[in-house]
Amino acid sequence: MPVAHPDHLAARHVARRLRRSILAGLVVAGALAAGTLTAPATTAEPAADLGPQVVRTDAPPSGYSVTFRYDAPDDVEAVHIYGDWFYSQPESVTCFDCGDGRDPSQWRPGDIAATPWKTLAMERGDDGVWSITVPLPAGSFRYAFTHDCTDELATGCTLHDDPANRWQIQPQYEGAPGAVRSTIYVPESKKFPTYDTDDQAPPRPNKTGTLESRRYPSPQSTNPVGVHDLVVYLPHGYDPDRATPYPTLYLSHGGGDHSIAWTMQGVAHHILENAIQDGSAQPMVIISTDFNGLPGGNEGYVDELRDNVIPFVEQNYNVSDRAEDRAFGGFSAGGSRAYTVMYDHTELFGYHAAWSAGEREANEAQIDRMKAVTGGIMIGTGLQDHLGNIAENSQLNAAALKAAGVDIDEHNVPGTHTWHVWRPLLNHYLRELAFSTTSTSLELDVTPAGHADRVTVTATATVDAVTTSITAPTGKVDFFAGDRHLRSAPLRDGEARIRTSIDKAVLDEPVVAHYHGDDLFSGSDSTPVTVR
Template structure:
C-alpha cells in the first residue's frame, strides 16, 4: 500500500516559470512537489550543469557549475546534479532555480545523498507529467518531466525560442501506436512507435505528406524524440514561421528487434513503412522520407545510409562516429537525392565522438560524397540534439530542388548581339503541397546576364546580349525561397 500523502497544499504544485529580471538568465523556475509521508529529504534532479567548452577534456568532465553560476559562453555539461528542496509548513517541498533559456528535463529524488542521484530512484512530477509515457513495462529510459524557459533580452543566454511549446489549439496530434511485429522480443510479437501529425493535418489531402523518421539513442525508446527532444514543438514553430512544410513525424523504437542495425533497417522497410502508409496520408516514395538518428540511433542511421541508402531521400547522423565506408557504400551515398547531414556536439568526448565524427565527414568529402556538416557546441545531451534537428528541418529535409536549363540563341540584328532565350525548370525533389517560388539568375561563365521569376516551376529569360559573352557556357542558378533550397543547372554551351 502506498504511503498516505500529506494534506493538500495551499498553492499549486508543479513548476512555475517566473521572470526575475536578474542574472544570470532573467528567469527562474519554482518547483513545488508533494512527497509521500516518511520522506525526509527531497532533491530536484535536472540536466542543468554548466561548463566552459575548453574544460571538457573527457566524458563527464567540466566545471560542473550549477545554474546560478552560469556564465556567458557556457555549454550544458554532464553529469546531472541534484538541488536540495525545503519542506514548507504546508508539507510541500519547494526550491527556486534560476535557469538560462532552453528545455530542461527534471525528476525528484527521495532520501538520496548522491549529488548525481547515483543509485537513487527517480520520480517524475505528477503535476507536470509527460504527454506520453513508455508504452510497456520495463521500457528503457527514466520517466521524467520537462519544462521550457524563455530567453531574456536583458540577460541573453541561448536562442531556444524554436523549442517553445506551442499552444494546444495550434499543436497537432501525438499518438502512441502499437503494431504487430512478429520478430519483436520486447514487447513480444508487437512493437511501438510515436506518431505526430502536424496541426491542420488532413487525412484526405490530395498531396500526401512527407514523413520524417527519427531514432532515439541507447537507453531510450520511442517517446524520447517528442517527450525529451520536443521534436513536435521544433517542427510546429518552424511551420508557423513559414520555413518548413507540414510533415508527419514517426519516432521509432529499436529495442527488442533482432538482427542489429540491419534488422532495424529491415523492420522499417517490411513493417514500419507499410503500417504508417496504410494508417496515415503519407507518400510511399523514398524521396518523400527523411531519417535522423542520435547516438546509438546514429549507428542505425549509418547502416541505413551506407547499406540501405534507397530507403530515404534525406539522411542524418547525429553524435555517432561513423565507421569508414567502402567503395560500394561511397558510390551509393553519391546517389542520395535529397541530402546527407552529419553533426555532433563539438565537446562530445563519449567514445571520442566529436573528433571521429569530424574526421569521418572530411574523409567522405574527400571521396566525393556531398555532406552537409553542421556541428554545435555541447556534449552528449539533448541540448545538442534539439538544435541539430532544428537545423535539419530548416535547412535540409524536404527542401532540395533541381534546376534544368534549355538555351536557344538567334542573331539580334547586325549589332553583333545575340538574342538568348533561356528556360529554367525548377522542381522539388520531394512531393510537396507547395512549389518553389522566387527567381532564377542566369550567367554566362561568371558574367551575370539577368534574372527571371519562377512561375509554375518555370523561369523564362529573354535578352539580347553581346555575342562574345556566349563563348562561356550558360548556367541557371535558382535562388531558393523560404521553403526550398537553391540549386544550379548544368552548364550549357550556347555557341
Template sequence: MPVAHPQPASTRRLRQGLTVSLAAGLTVAAGALAAPAATAAPASNLGPKVVQTNQAPTGNSVTFRYQAPAGVESVQIYGEWWFSKAESVTCQGCGDARNGGQWQPGDILADPWRALPMEKGADGVWTFTTPLPSGTFRYAFTHDCTSPTASGCTLHPDPANPLEVLPHDEATGALLSRVYVPNSKRFPTYDNDYQAPVAANKAGKLEQRWYDSPLSTSPAGKHDVVVYLPHGYDPKRSTPYPTLYLSHGGGGNATDWTVEGVAHQILENAVRDGAAQSMVIVSTDFNGLPNGNQGYVDELRNNVIPFVEQNYNVSTRAVDRAFGGLSAGGARALTLLYDNTDLVGYHAAWGAAGGAVTPTQEQIDRLKAVPGGIHVGTGLQDWLANIAPNSVARTEAWRAAGIEVTEHNVDGVHVWDIWRQMLNDYLRTVAFRTTTTSLDVDTTPAGNSHRVKVTATAEVDSVTVSDRAPSGKVDFYAGDKYLGSAPIRNGVAQFKGTVSGGLDQPVTARYQGDSLYNTSESAAANAG
C-alpha cells in the same frame, strides 16, 4: 549513448493508441501519472513555475513545487541544469559542473546530473528555486536519497507536469519531466526560441501506436512508435505529407524524441517561421530487435514504414522520407546511409556512435547518389567513445571522396541539448528542401554577328512532394557574365534578352531558393 536513468515499473504505464493535443503548457488528458498527496495542496500551486526576475545571471528562475507522499522525510530534485566552459571539458564527464545560479555566458550544458535538497513549507509542499538560462530542462524527484548523483535512488516524474506520451511497461529509460525557460531580453543566454511550446491553436497531436512486428522480441510480436501529426493534418489532402523518421539513443525508447527531444515543438516553430513544411514525424524504438543496426533497418523497411504508409496520408516514395538518429541511433543512421541508402531520400546522423570513418568505394557511390541530402553533426566536446573526433574525421573523409554533406557541429557534450540543435538545423537547412533546375536555351542572330537573341527557360521542381512549389527567382549567366533574372511562375522562369558579343560559353540557370527550398542550378549548351 544517453545516460540511462533508473526507472521503477510503478512509474510506467501502457498507453496504447493514446492521443493528446499539444497545448502551450504541458496539460494532457486524463490518465497521466498522479502521486498520492500528503496534504491537500491546490493543484495550481504545484509543478514548475518560470519567473522573470530580470536579475543576473540569466534573467529567469524556475520554482519547483512538489507534493510528496506521506512518510517521506526528505525530497531531492534531480536536474539537468549543470554548466561548464567548453574548454574545460577535456574528457567524458569532465567540466566545471556549475549550477544555474553560477551560469556564465558561453557555457555549455555539462554531462553530470546532481540531486539537490528541496525545502518543505508549512503547507507540506516541497520547493526548490534556481536561476536557469533559456532552454528545455529535464528533472525528476527522489525521496530520502543520500546520493549526490541519485545513484540507486528511485526517480519520480512530476505528477503536476505530466508527459504527453508514456513508454510502455517493457521500455527502457526513466520518466523525466521537463520545463522550458524563455530567453531574457535583459540577460540574454541562448537563442532557444525554436524549442518553445507553440500556442494550443497551432499545435499538432501525438499518437502512440502499436504495430505487428514479427522481428520484435520485446514486446514479443509487436512494437510501438510515437506519431506526430501536424496542426491541420488532413487525412484526405490530395498531396500526401512527407515523413520524418527518428531514432533515439542507447537506453531510450520511442517516446524520447517527444519527451526529451521536443521534436514536435522544434518542427512547429520551424513551420511557424516559414522554414519547414508540415510533415508527419515517426519516433521509433530499436530495442527488442535482433541483428543490431541492420536488424533495425530491416524493421523500418518491413514493418514500420508499411504500417505508417497504410495508416496515414503520407507519400510512399523513398525521396519523400527523411531519417535522423542520435548516438546509438546515429550508428543506425550510418547503416541506413551506407548500406540501405535507397530507403529514404534525406539522411542525418548526430553524435553517431561507431560506424566506419572511411566508407568503401561502393558506399561512396551510394552516398553520392542520395537524392535529397545528408546532414551530420556532433557536440565538439563529446568524448564518449571518441564520438566528436570520429564524426569530424568521417565528414572530412566523405568530402575528400566528393560527397556533399551539410555539417553542423556546436560546442557541447553527449546530451539532448545538442541533438535538439541538430534536428532544428536539419529541418531548416536540409530535410525536404532539395530542388532540381533544368534549362533549355535558344539563340538567334540579332541583325549582326556580334549580337544574339537569347531565350533561356528554366524549370524548378521540388525533389520532395509538397503542397507548395518553389518560389522566388532564377538568375541566368553566360559563364561569369550575368544576363538577368526572372521570377518563377508555375514552376518556370524565363529570360529573354539580347546579348552583345555573342555567347561563347554555356548559359547557366541558378535558382536562388526561398524559405522552404534550397538553391539548385543547371547549365545548357546554347542551341541556335
C-alpha cells in the same frame, strides 16, 4: 559555380529569428494569462500548486527561474531534484563527464550544458511540500526527484517523475528505458539573454497537432513479443483526405531511451510546428521509432523499418510512399543506425541525418550510393562531445565523405552528448535540409540577332521541388555564362525566362541557371549547357 548571396542568407535568418521572438512572446503572454507564468516580482511567493512554475525575475543570471513543488511520501526525510542543467565553459570540457559542472545559479555567458546531471537539495515547507527555486537559462529541461539519496549524481537511487507534470504519453510496455519523464520549457529573457531556443517553445494551443502512441504488428519484436511501439505526430491541420500526401520524418532515439524520447525530451513536434509557422518547413508527419527489443542490431533495425514500420505508417496515414518524401535522423546509437541506413540502405530515404556518432569509413560502393541521394545528407555533433571521441570522429568522417565527393551538410553546435545538442541539430535539419531540395533544369534557344557577332538567347529555367509538396518554389533565378551574369528573372509557375542579345563570344562559356532558394526551398544549379 554561382552561390546564394550571403546578404540574402543573413536577411533570411534575421527574419526567422524575429518571427520566433514574436511567437515566444505570444507563448509567454498566454502562460501569464493561464497563471502558469508569473510576472516580475521582487519577492515572489512560492506557487500554491504542485508542479513547476516558471517565474520571470528580470534578475541575473538568466532573468527567469522555476519553482518546483513536490509532495513526497511522509516517511521521506530528504528530497533532491535531479536535472540536466549544470554548466561548464567549453574549454573546461576535456573528457566525457568533465567540466566545471556549475549549478544554474552560477550560469555564465558562453556556457554549455555539460554532463553529468547532479542533484540539488529541496526544502520541506510547513505544509509538508518540498520546494526549490532554480534560476534557469532559456531552453527545454528534464528533471526528476530522489528520496533519501545521498549521492550527488543520484547513482543507484530511484528516480521519481513529477506526478503534477508527467509527460502525456507513457510507454506501452513493462521495462521501457528512460526514467526521467518530466520536462519544463523556459523562454529567453531580453534583459538577460542566454540561448536562442524560441524554436523549442510550445506552440499556442490553437496551433498544436496531435501526438499518438501506436502499436503495430512486428514478427521480429522480442519485447513486446510480436508487436512494437512508435509515437506519431500529426502536424497542426493534418488532413487525412488531403489530395497531396504528407512527407514523413522518421527518427531514432539513442541508448537508454525509447519511442517517446524524441517528443518528450527532444520536443521534436514543437520544433517542427515553430518551423512551419516561420515558413521554414512544410507540414510533415513525424514517426518516433523504438529500437529496443529488436534482434539483429543496426541491420535488424533497418529490416524493421523496411518490412514493418514504413508499411504500417503508409497504410494508416496520408503520407507519400516515395523515398524522396521520407527523411531519417538519429543520434548516438540511433546515429549509428542512421549511418547504416545512409551507407547501405540509401534507397529507403531521400534525406539522411546522423548526429553524435563517429562511424566507420565508407567504402567505394557506399560513397557511390550517397552521391546519388536526391534529397540531402546531414552530419552533426556537439563540439565538446568526448564520449568515445565522437566530436573528433564525426568531423573526420564528414571531411572524408566531402573529400570523396559526397555533398554533406555538416552542422556542429557547442555542447556535449545531450539533448541540448540534438534539439538544435534537428532544428537545422528541418529548416535547412529536410524536404527542401530543388532541381533546376535549363533550356536554351539561340538565334541570329541581325549582326554577325551577336545572337539572341532565350533561356528558360524550370525549378522543381524534389519532395512532393503543395507549395512551389518561389524567388528568382540568375543566369550566367561562365562568370558573366546575363540577367535575372522571377519564378512564375515553376519557370523563369530571360531573352537577351549578347556577343557570340559570350557563349564560349557554358550557361548555368542558379535558383537562389526561398524560406522553404533550397537553391540549386542547373547542369551547365554548352552551346558550342
